[in-house]
Amino acid sequence: MLKRICLIATMIISPAVLAGNSTSGKDYCAIKKEKIQQQIEYAKQYNNPHRVAGLQRALSNVETYCTNEGYRADNEERIAKKERKVAEREAELREAKASGRSDKIAKKQRKLREAESELEEALERL
Numbered sequence: 001m002l003k004r005i006c007l008i009a010t011m012i013i014s015p016a017v018l019a020g021n022s023t024s025g026k027d028y029c030a031i032k033k034e035k036i037q038q039q040i041e042y043a044k045q046y047n048n049p050h051r052v053a054g055l056q057r058a059l060s061n062v063e064t065y066c067t068n069e070g071y072r073a074d075n076e077e078r079i080a081k082k083e084r085k086v087a088e089r090e091a092e093l094r095e096a097k098a099s100g101r102s103d104k105i106a107k108k109q110r111k112l113r114e115a116e117s118e119l120e121e122a123l124e125r126l
Contacts, residue, residue, distance in 0.1 A: 029066040036062060075126050082119040089115045 036059045043051035089112040096104040 027068045028071045029062060029068060032062050032066060033059060072126075075122070079119070079122045079126065082115070082122045086112070086115045086119055 036055055040052055040055045040059070043049075043055060089108065093105070093108040093112050096108040
């Protein structure tokens with residue numbers, strides 16, 4: 001069931017992502033820059049020159065290295081890892097059910113739910 005949900009979510013999300021659209025109409029790097037600039041303003045407001053210097057370096061790095069494609073690739077890689085983890089947990093649960101030990105089954109079910117939850121969170125980030 002979760003695999004079908006993931007496939008459907010990927011089919012719905014992928015066209016928007018590939019087109020470069022986001023729900024807010026801004027790209028990831030622009031949002032990241034805005035957040036850093038906001039933090040710089042706070043640091044200036046509270047007279048924290050060391051924080052300002054660090055944030056300006058961070059802003060420079062974002063301007064130099066941040067790409068929406070890189071962000072998308074990182075997220076897709078993270079999702080693939082989470083999907084593999086869910087598949088592993090499903091296999092472990094099948095083995096536990098084959099053993100018939102209810103304590104192991106409950107433990108493996110809990111771990112599977114955790115892995116599915118992590119996958120859902122990763123999909124929401126996309």
